[in-house]
Structure formats: C-alpha cells, structure tokens
Amino acid sequence: MQQLEDILHLYFNHKTFRLGQKEIINDIIEGKSVLATLPTGAGKSLCYQLPALITQGTVIVVSPLLSLMEDQVKQLKRQGHHIAVAINSFNTEQERQMILSRLSQYKLIYLSPEMLQNQVILDKLQKLQIDLFVIDEAHCISQWGHEFRPDYLKLNQIIEHFNKPTTLALTATATPDVQQDIINQLPAVKFSKHIYPMDRSNIAFIVEHLADPNQKDRYLIDLFEKFQLPSLIYFSSKKEAQRVAIMLHKQFLHLNVAYYHGDLDSTERQLIQQQFMEDQLDIVCCTSAFGMGVDKPNIRLIIHYHLPTQIESFIQEIGRAGRDQLSSVSITLATPYEHRLPERLIDSELPKEAVVDRMFSYLSSLDLSIQPLPIKDEDWMIQLQVTETQWRFLKNYLINKQIIEHNQFVEHKNLFHVKKELIKKIKQRNRYKMKKLDELVRWLNTDHCRRDQLYQSFSTPVSKLESLCCDQCGFSIDQWIPPSEANMAGNKLAKESWKDDLKELILPFKYRQLE
Amino acid sequence: MFYYLILHGLQRIEGQRSPAAIYHLLQGRRSAQTIQDGNLYQLSEYFACYPTLSRADFNHGIVQLIEKDWIKVTAENLVYLTGKSHSFLNKYSQSFPLHYLHGGNYARAVPLFMKRIYLAIQTYTHLSVNNRNFDPIIDDYSVQNWIKSHYQQNRYQLKEWLIQLYDSLNGFLITLDSYSAELFVKRITAYQRIGATIQQLAWQNNCSIHDIEIRLMAIFQHLLFHIDQHHLELFYPLTDYPFSTNVGFMTASAQKTYQMLKHGWSKDNIASRRGLRPSTVEDHIVEIVYADPAFQLSAFIDEKSIGQILEAIKVIQDHKLSSIKAFLNHQFSYFQIRLVLARYDKDKKKGNEV
Ligand SMILES: [Zn+2]
Numbered sequence: 093m094q095q096l097e098d099i100l101h102l103y104f105n106h107k108t109f110r111l112g113q114k115e116i117i118n119d120i121i122e123g124k125s126v127l128a129t130l131p132t133g134a135g136k137s138l139c140y141q142l143p144a145l146i147t148q149g150t151v152i153v154v155s156p157l158l159s160l161m162e163d164q165v166k167q168l169k170r171q172g173h174h175i176a177v178a179i180n181s182f183n184t185e186q187e188r189q190m191i192l193s194r195l196s197q198y199k200l201i202y203l204s205p206e207m208l209q210n211q212v213i214l215d216k217l218q219k220l221q222i223d224l225f226v227i228d229e230a231h232c233i234s235q236w237g238h239e240f241r242p243d244y245l246k247l248n249q250i251i252e253h254f255n256k257p258t259t260l261a262l263t264a265t266a267t268p269d270v271q272q273d274i275i276n277q278l279p280a281v282k283f284s285k286h287i288y289p290m291d292r293s294n295i296a297f298i299v300e301h302l303a304d305p306n307q308k309d310r311y312l313i314d315l316f317e318k319f320q321l322p323s324l325i326y327f328s329s330k331k332e333a334q335r336v337a338i339m340l341h342k343q344f345l346h347l348n349v350a351y352y353h354g355d356l357d358s359t360e361r362q363l364i365q366q367q368f369m370e371d372q373l374d375i376v377c378c379t380s381a382f383g384m385g386v387d388k389p390n391i392r393l394i395i396h397y398h399l400p401t402q403i404e405s406f407i408q409e410i411g412r413a414g415r416d417q418l419s420s421v422s423i424t425l426a427t428p429y430e431h432r433l434p435e436r437l438i439d440s441e442l443p444k445e446a447v448v449d450r451m452f453s454y455l456s457s458l459d460l461s462i463q464p465l466p467i468k469d470e471d472w473m474i475q476l477q478v479t480e481t482q483w484r485f486l487k488n489y490l491i492n493k494q495i496i497e498h499n500q501f502v503e504h505k506n507l508f509h510v511k512k513e514l515i516k517k518i519k520q521r522n523r524y525k526m527k528k529l530d531e532l533v534r535w536l537n538t539d540h541c542r543r544d545q546l547y548q549s550f551s552t553p554v555s556k557l558e559s560l561c562c563d564q565c566g567f568s569i570d571q572w573i574p575p576s577e578a579n580m581a582g583n584k585l586a587k588e589s590w591k592d593d594l595k596e597l598i599l600p601f602k603y604r605q606l607e
Numbered sequence: 608m609f610y611y612l613i614l615h616g617l618q619r620i621e622g623q624r625s626p627a628a629i630y631h632l633l634q635g636r637r638s639a640q641t642i643q644d645g646n647l648y649q650l651s652e653y654f655a656c657y658p659t660l661s662r663a664d665f666n667h668g669i670v671q672l673i674e675k676d677w678i679k680v681t682a683e684n685l686v687y688l689t690g691k692s693h694s695f696l697n698k699y700s701q702s703f704p705l706h707y708l709h710g711g712n713y714a715r716a717v718p719l720f721m722k723r724i725y726l727a728i729q730t731y732t733h734l735s736v737n738n739r740n741f742d743p744i745i746d747d748y749s750v751q752n753w754i755k756s757h758y759q760q761n762r763y764q765l766k767e768w769l770i771q772l773y774d775s776l777n778g779f780l781i782t783l784d785s786y787s788a789e790l791f792v793k794r795i796t797a798y799q800r801i802g803a804t805i806q807q808l809a810w811q812n813n814c815s816i817h818d819i820e821i822r823l824m825a826i827f828q829h830l831l832f833h834i835d836q837h838h839l840e841l842f843y844p845l846t847d848y849p850f851s852t853n854v855g856f857m858t859a860s861a862q863k864t865y866q867m868l869k870h871g872w873s874k875d876n877i878a879s880r881r882g883l884r885p886s887t888v889e890d891h892i893v894e895i896v897y898a899d900p901a902f903q904l905s906a907f908i909d910e911k912s913i914g915q916i917l918e919a920i921k922v923i924q925d926h927k928l929s930s931i932k933a934f935l936n937h938q939f940s941y942f943q944i945r946l947v948l949a950r951y952d953k954d955k956k957k958g959n960e961v
Contacts, residue, residue, distance in 0.1 A: 162746070163742075166742050166743070167742075170739060170740055170741070170742070182746075183748070184748065184749070187748050187749075341810055348807075350804065350806065350807070351806075357659075358746045358747075359722075359725075359744060359745060359746070360804050360805060360806070362742070362743075362744045362745070362746060363744060363796070363801055363802060363803070363804045364804060366742060366744065366796075366801045367801045367804075370800075370801050372800070372801055590780065590785070590788045590789040590791075590792040590793075591777070593792050593793075594773065594776065594777060594780070594792045594795075595773065595777075596799065597728075597732065597792070597795055597797040597798075597799060597800065598728065598732060598769055598772060598773040598776070598795075598797065599735075599769060599770065599773055600732050600735060600736050600797065600798040600799055601735045601736050601766060601769075
C-alpha cells in the first residue's frame, strides 16, 4: 500500500499531516473506532475524507452543520473529487430521489441529523458496504453538551442497524465528562481515545470591562481607528448585528463592513462569505450562523459583542482566528449585565414546566387503549406553543419512554411518573447550563491567566507564553503589532466606469490584471 | 424608486381600492382579482416586480407615507394622494426607469434567469482562465445542474461564448441610464471579483434595499425584453424561452377550468364537478379572458350586451364595477361586467400597440 503521506500529497496537495491526523487515520484503517478531540481548524475533516478515498466501501458522515456539509461537498468537487453528496433538508424531493437512486456511486455521504429519523434513507444506506461511520460534532450527543441534538440519541441504534461499522466520533470541544457521555451513549462502539490540546498559542485574550452596553460601540470605533484588519464580531441578536454593522459602515466609509445572519437569503450569504474569503470584506458582524464553513486563514480579530452561553462555544468561535498561525487577538466586551442575554437564551431552549403539564394533562384525558393517536408535528407545536427545538426534545423523550411509537401516541400506564421525571430532567439541564454560563462569566472576572482558566476544564496542556498571552499576563491591545500583511478590501473595489469593469470581468483571458 | 413606484400605483387606484391591492400587484399574487386590477388600472407592467417584498415592509412603507402626509387612507380603506405626492410624481416622472418593467411574463422569468446568468458568468470566466477553484454563488441545485448541461454544450467555445456575451451585454447596458448599468455590473461575480450584495449596493448609492431590489428587477426585465426584441439567441437557453405566451400566466386551478371549458363543460357543471363555488369558476373565466385573447365570450354574454356595457364605461368614465352596474340599472351581473372589462381592456391595449 502507498504511504499515507503520498496519498495526502496526491489528493489534498499537503506535504505533511497536522497534529493527530495520521494517528487517527491509522487506527481507522486498522478498523479501530476512534473518539478524537482536535482543536478547531486542525483539519478534522481530513480524518475521514482521506480514508474515504482509499477504502472500498462508503463513508457516512453525520453532521449537524448543514453549511459545512455543503461546503465540504463543494470543496471536494473543486479538488476534482466527485464522490461526495449531502442529504439534508435543503434537497428538493426530486434531488433526493436522484441521490438515493445512485447512492452506491458516492464514497462519502453526508447526512444531517434529522435524516436519521427517515427510515427509507436508513434502509437504503444499510444496503451499502459501510466502511466508516463518522459522527461529526460528537459532543451534540451529550445532553450536557452545549449543542445537544436529540436526533443524535438515535445513533447507537443506527450503528447497530448498520452492523457496527468502524466509527469515528469527532469533536473540537469536549470536557472529560462530555467525553464520557459520548462513550456511554454509544455502547455499541469500543472507542480508543485520541485527545489533543485545544490551546491556540497564537491567539491572545482580552476582556474589556465596560460600565454599560452603550460603551461597546465607542470601544469598537476606537479599536477600528487603530486596527484595520480582517475581523469577525459575534452577536447573539440578529438585530444588533445589523445595527452595529450599519453604525461601523457610517463611521468607516473606507472599510467594507457587512452583517450576516440566518435571515439573509442564500445568495447574499454566499456573497458575504466569499467576499470575506477573498479579502473583499474587512469586518463581518454576525451571529453564530457565520463561520462554520469559513476557513479564512488571516482573521486577526474575533470580538464578542455578546457572550455565548458557554466556554465550548466561545472556544469554537475564537478558533476561527489566526489559522495561518500568525498573531491574532480575541476581545470580549463585558458589562456587569453580560449574563442576562445568554440566560434568556438558555431559558427558552427547553420547554417550560407549564407546557409539560399541559401536554400530559391532555394525554391523560385521551383513551389510547382503543386507538393510538397519530402525531402531526406542526399541530403540536402550535397547540403547545413551543419552538421546533423544544418540540423535538419533548418528542424524543416520549419516544424513549415508549409513549410515542411509530409516530403515534400509545397507551402508557404511568404517565404521572414520566411527567415528574421529565420535569426533573428539564430542571437539571437548565441548572447545568446555568452552571456552564457561570463558568464563562467567572472567566470574564478572573484575575488569573485567561489562557489557563479557559482550558482548565478540558484537562489538556496549555502553553506558557512569554508575551501576547492575555490581559492578566500583561498584554494590552495598544502594544499589539499585528502581522504586517494588511490585505485590505479597498484595492479590490469596482472600477469607476462600468464599461472597463464589464470588459475585465467577462473577458479575464484578455484583460487579466497583473498579479 | 420604491416609494415612487408605490405612489405611482396608488395614484392609479386612488379612491377605488385599498393599498393592499398595490402590495398584491408588486408581490405578484396570482389571483384573479390582482390580475384584473393590473389590467383595469393599467398597472400590469408592475405585476410581480418585487416578489420577495414582505407584507410587513410594504405596510411599513404605507405607514411612512401616511405619517409624512403623502397619502390619506379613509375609514373604508380607500387611498387618496395629497398635493405633495402629486407634485412629487410630476417632478420625478423622468427620474425612475419604470419603463424597464414589462409585466407578468417577463417578471416571472427574471428570478431563474438571474440565477443562471450569474452562475454562468462566474463559472465560465473561471474556466476561461483554467481556474476551477471557486464556490458557486448560487446554491440552488437545479441551477447548478442546469449549468453542467449548458457547459457540456459549450465547453469547446467558452471564450467565444463569453465574447458574445460581453458584446450583447455591452450593447444592452449602453441603452440604460448609467446608474442602472453600473448597478448591473457591480452585482456580477466573476473570476477577478465577488459581486456586491444588495446591502452594499444600497450603501454605496445612499438608497434602500427596496430601491436596489426593484431596480435590479427592472434592469433584468428590460434585458429580457431586449433579448426578445433583438432575437439574442445566445440568451435563450438561460431563460425559459419563449416567455411571451400568456397561458402559463394563469393559476393552476384556472388552467383546469380552461381545459374543461374547451371540452364543452358548462360553467355550472364545472363548479359542481370540481366542488368549487360558482363565483370561483367565474374568477377563473375572467382570468382566462385576460390570458387568452381568442377566448369566446358568447357562452356568457351576447354581443348587444357587450356593446351596452362598453357604452356605459365610456359615459361614466369609471372602472368601478358597482358604478357600472348601477348605471345600467342592474341588468347585468358583476361577472358579465368583469368579462367585458377584461376583454375591452385587452382590445384597447392592442389598439395602442398598432
Ligand atoms: Zn495569560
């Protein structure tokens, strides 16, 4: 067999593996299942893309990141590999039929978690020779994780359904208890663990304490007067992202600013992502919807205008800075009330006790012994006034407790007990999330090294830096000298006259700019 | 342009309809009522020129107009323009290229045409310099599949295709006002540059997102019109050409009624067979009259009655159904009057064209 390095060079045009990749791939090829934590930007996807190219059968990847999925399919196509396909809710019925009819032609099949509920698709997949089953963002299976996905609870059953193929569980962020939870939730798999440090030594940390939210805008203006660098500003609110982008646009007419959130139409989102990648945009004000598929090497500043709900999300977001390994800075803007917005988000994530009450009192009023009651999701969401996430959480719980079978409510002897348990569970999870938020809030107020504190709970090694570590270790933004390559957007703006512009755009083979 | 277009529309329906009629028209609601409004008030060129306009944004615009004293809305929900907006409309009557808008069939062809032309330019400019390293800016799978098959047919003459495209676009853009031409070019994504977002274009030009959306729509409709006029065959595969037949411009339900009428079913039989209300079938028939100029009215109204209704319209100079009906002492049903209006309006238009 060829050396892995040769294959890497041939298919991906890299000369060497990054930390951990080779060890993980070797285990997989030997048929060992792997649980791996690799830092964001460390090239997680290569760990299954490379095996997909050299194995006989199919590699299935379950990933909750729709855009990432699409991006990887596109990226592989660009590299000339027409072997990947994504099955998710974006497909039209027609596309899905087409994909399913030629399923065996693909080496790499990406699935979104809700497709795990689709028996037709699962049955089709089962007929394939599955050489590797990949669970991307594996922390989503953990109910303690920051992005719990109820659909992931079906994974163990599916792995058994597929005759226990070699399994790779990947995540960028997992504390020891989340790692244990992943292992517990997948008893069908015998994992060997590959845990790699998460610390990114080229990112310096600053928390800027401000007396009230109004000062955040002022801070940004002062900051961008000094530094004009590719920057991402994270918000928890679409409206605020939009407002601040407009404010910055007016303040810095020579800079190119955009806002990005899930409500924009898909072409606009594409344009913004690609402009940012091509250095046509300087500052993007975004929600967490941005960045999953963005592998831009030279993001220098990651600013948190709002706080995420826990350290894991925070680490994921700052991980987008400095993929070129050059010096970058994470700045978090904090006011004394900073915990309120994430608290509200946590509070709305799970159904309220009153909703659970209402649902169970309705269920107990039905006589299901004669006939089960089929379930229409939309009707229940309206009836209970819950969000889709909340409803899926409820439904999964009821499936586990055998109150829902084959998408119908069936008779159950001990509804009261189940209800009590559910309410207890919701309370427990809310408490846990509040505790996680509290960790992040405490991190804002620590007087120890921020790098140490941030990675403390992950029990992975942390670098000791002489300089450019964090504000607690004496770093301040005023002394920062960013890497000199300032590839700012200004130089790529459209020409004054549309006539020249049109000519150069449409006929690049005649009027190629000197590069 | 957004406010100008709304005011322009409101002026035509002044005192006769509610502001929502203009919303449905701009948004392109495919109902008999909206299609009829477009024809009655000579607004059909603006049909579906802003399909993504949300009701909330439109209502916000109307509230703005009321607050700034541009329009008044009565308790019966009828609109009246103030002197301020009449002089605004006069003053700026030449400033906005409303004549780039050509109505239903063109409007409906634009969204797909836009996606295809943007993706074709991005793809072919990259391939023309042997660069395959790009992400399609259009996510839509069906458009991506389309480009694959289009590429198969043109792969050996990509550069020629681009040169022809350049010549045609240049020839079209010089007929536009320079602002519109610039907008069109800035939006293009090609090998050397990712195109501008709507928001960026709005910022650069100190106008609203709505203004940009409508102007881009107008430019593209005008491009389709230009393609039609000059028989630019290069573009035909990018559109669902020919787009100037009208039958597709009916609701699916009306098309069914149309088929049944052709097979000799009566109006009432269609209603009972399809379980529709008779008034619904009547709506369909009015739609059909708009869409099919050759459709015979004789089953529903005789020649003499048509003449009487036409005469009445001429005398009272009013297109309001109730006024016409009252003037003719309620001899005719609303349905019959609507039929005549639908046909009469068409004829009048034809007369204009000749
Ligand atoms: Zn430190």
